[in-house]
Amino acid sequence: MIKCADIVKEFHTPSGVRRVLNGVNCEVQRGEKWGVLGHNGAGKSTLLRIIGGVDLPTSGQVERDMSISWPIGFSGAFQGSLSGLDNLRFIARIYSRNYEEMRRFVDDFAELGHQLREPVKNYSSGMRARLAFALSIAIEFECYLIDEVVMVGDARFAQRCRHELFEKRSDRSLVIVSHSMDFIKETCDHSMVLRDGKMTICASVQEGIDMYNNF
């Protein structure tokens, strides 16, 4: 379970303090697949980062009792000047996973080939997303935090992600932030809508989508 209680997040900007999240409450149970809807800048990614523990909330608490992935998006989690393999090695070490096994899976899944030996900073954002997905799936988290944008694009890869994540690992929890109604409708069984720093938990995915469309 993940439980967010009264999450407030403020950013200090030159024009003063901006409150992005203003008392957000939500709960994710094992196996649930949540879609978080909201407009650009509504704070979806910020919430994801707070759940993932990358950023700390200004106030409020996050309780976690399952292993949670880092927020999987285009950026973060990798050291640009190191090769994909070195990043893999580091991540295998800190998550106590077997390097050889992980490497085999990543080779197979991300299909980066010899580019795995190049510095990550030379990767395209798509390649980075592949690496991030492959690594996080190899680690076998109990809950995945995903920025939906990484799954659009390369159709073949998106298909494989869906297969690995939604079919083979259907017992895992997911929190996906997205603009794409179709995507949410297809993959999630719950939805919540973020607006003006407040979170509305919706009774069904359809209700969330209607609400989002009516803004």
Added chain:
Amino acid sequence: MTRQIKRHDTLFSNFFLQYKVIHALILRELHTRYGRDNLGFLWVIGEPILFCAGVAIVWTAIRPAREHGLAMTAMVVTGYVPLTMWRHCMARAIKAYEANGSLLFHRQVTPFDIITARSFLEIIGTVMAGLLVMFGAIILGYMQPPQDWSLIVLALIYQCFFSFATALLAASLSEMSDLVEKFVSVISYLSLPFSGAFIMVTWLPLRYQWILMLSPMANNMEMMRGGQFGLEASVRYDLFYDTWMTGLLLLVGIILTADVRKHLEITG
């Protein structure tokens, strides 16, 4: 439920995890800094060696062989090695969190681990470089072997903790305020006279000696010299003061480090 990971967090398992993270960070730091090419990691020692040996050679060449009755090369080596350790630890710590934002995407990596890994590398590097320069100088006859190794080891241990404490402080404070970041290099330069690297406490007039004694590093340097020269030099250090001052700095450093995540805006 395919592969359910049940975790029982105990104090021991947490320590073990932290040990593993720091270990991984050290290896990663070696790779980022020196590349993966063969002996690149030797630069951990190479860089401080060039520093220490360079300064030792230049000072030996241009300064009188003895100052206040003490051999110049030994003075420089015992002074410059701990000084380098401190300055490198601090320089590596400034804005370390911002530069390593990508690491903090992984929840088990804490700011404390990052500084520990970086300081560890600097400390190992300078200590090994210091020993090599020292043995080199002894073999070439520019320096006598230390009279009392145990005092040198004790001084080094104190200096390690002092360097680590200042690294923690510099890392946290430089994230909390940009002003600190700008001033740290100035401060580290202006504080050279208080480091005790180039002078001894007893060279000062008696009534000003207390000023130098306030600096933990100067106390450590005195210890170093005591170990190197033995009875030849008159040294003054206050172990009691040095211990609680270093402990206090370490404590404040750890508290600030535990608190610093609130101030970080991680990009990357």
